[in-house]
Amino acid sequence: ATDDTKKAETANTATAQVEAPKTTEVKVEVKKEEVGPDKAAQQKAEAEAAAKKAAEEAAAKKAADEAAAKEAAAEKAEKAAEKQSVAASSARQAVANLAISLAGRTRYVYGGTNPATGVDCSGFSQYVLRRAAGVSVSRTSSEQSTQGRTVGINEAQPGDLVFYAKGGRINHVAVYIGGGKVVSASSPRSGVKIVAWNYRNPVKIKNVMG
Numbered sequence: 001a002t003d004d005t006k007k008a009e010t011a012n013t014a015t016a017q018v019e020a021p022k023t024t025e026v027k028v029e030v031k032k033e034e035v036g037p038d039k040a041a042q043q044k045a046e047a048e049a050a051a052k053k054a055a056e057e058a059a060a061k062k063a064a065d066e067a068a069a070k071e072a073a074a075e076k077a078e079k080a081a082e083k084q085s086v087a088a089s090s091a092r093q094a095v096a097n098l099a100i101s102l103a104g105r106t107r108y109v110y111g112g113t114n115p116a117t118g119v120d121c122s123g124f125s126q127y128v129l130r131r132a133a134g135v136s137v138s139r140t141s142s143e144q145s146t147q148g149r150t151v152g153i154n155e156a157q158p159g160d161l162v163f164y165a166k167g168g169r170i171n172h173v174a175v176y177i178g179g180g181k182v183v184s185a186s187s188p189r190s191g192v193k194i195v196a197w198n199y200r201n202p203v204k205i206k207n208v209m210g
Contacts, residue, residue, distance in 0.1 A: 091133040092209060096158035098132040099124075099175045099183035106192040108185050113139075115192075121173050124185040124192060125161055128175055133159065135209055141173035148208035153180075153197065156205050162197055163204040170203065 102115050102124070109118025113127060122141040129135040137144045145163045156162075156176050164172040174182035176197060184199070185192045 088209065091135075092157055092159035094132040095128050095135075095175065095209075096177040099128045099177055100194065102128070103183050103192050103194045106185070108188045108191045110188075119185050119192065121185045124183075125173050125175050128183075129159070129208065133209060135159075137161075137208055142170045144173055144208070145170045145204055145206060148206040148210075151205050151207050153202075153205060155207075156197075157207070157209075159209045161206045161208055162202050163206065164200045165203045172200070176205070 106115045106124075107118040108120065110120050111123070112118040112120050113123035115124070115127060119127060122139060122144060125141075125144065126137055126139060129137055137147055141163060144161060148161070151160065158176060158178040160176040162174045162176050162182050163170050164174075166172075172184075172186070174184035174195075174197070176182050177194070180197050181194055182197045182199075183192060183194055186195075
């Protein structure tokens with residue numbers, strides 16, 4: 001072999017001995033987290049606890065709203081009752097005032113229902129209740145005694161009716177004006193006058209105004 005040939009072979013051998021750089025393959029392994037039984041149970045318990053808390057909060061809010069609504073309704077009812085009580089008290093006083101204003105100047109007339117021409121006892125009570133308070137009662141004392149609610153003298157209020165009897169039969173009625181007094185249309189001789197509620201033996205007191 002010539003020198004040139006030897007040189008070429010030597011060069012080829014050297015080239016063959018030089019290794020090409022190796023490419024390193026990097027594998028990235030993504031590890032998937034596995035949810036075990038304990039973890040799943042914990043998550044379920046947390047979800048249930050959150051749901052329970054939300055339900056309790058909702059129930060508490062509902063209860064609070066209902067309580068507030070009831071309180072508002074009670075306050076409204078109380079104000080309405082107070083207003084009604086004031087109105088009733090005013091109406092009762094109006095009855096008493098009218099009855100008092102007619103005492104001493106109104107004639108007694110049997111069967112009479114108008115103070116201008118004369119009244120009897122039940123005509124008088126019927127007139128003042130209707131005129132002053134818009135309350136209607138029957139025409140006779142015996143019929144009026146069956147209306148309304150029976151009360152004692154300690155409960156009696158202006159506008160109540162006090163009844164009297166003769167021989168076990170109710171035959172007279174007077175209008176209570178408070179302070180233990182009534183306005184009574186008793187007879188032609190006395191006319192309409194203010195007297196003590198027990199100037200005769202009372203047998204019944206009736207609240208006909210509510």
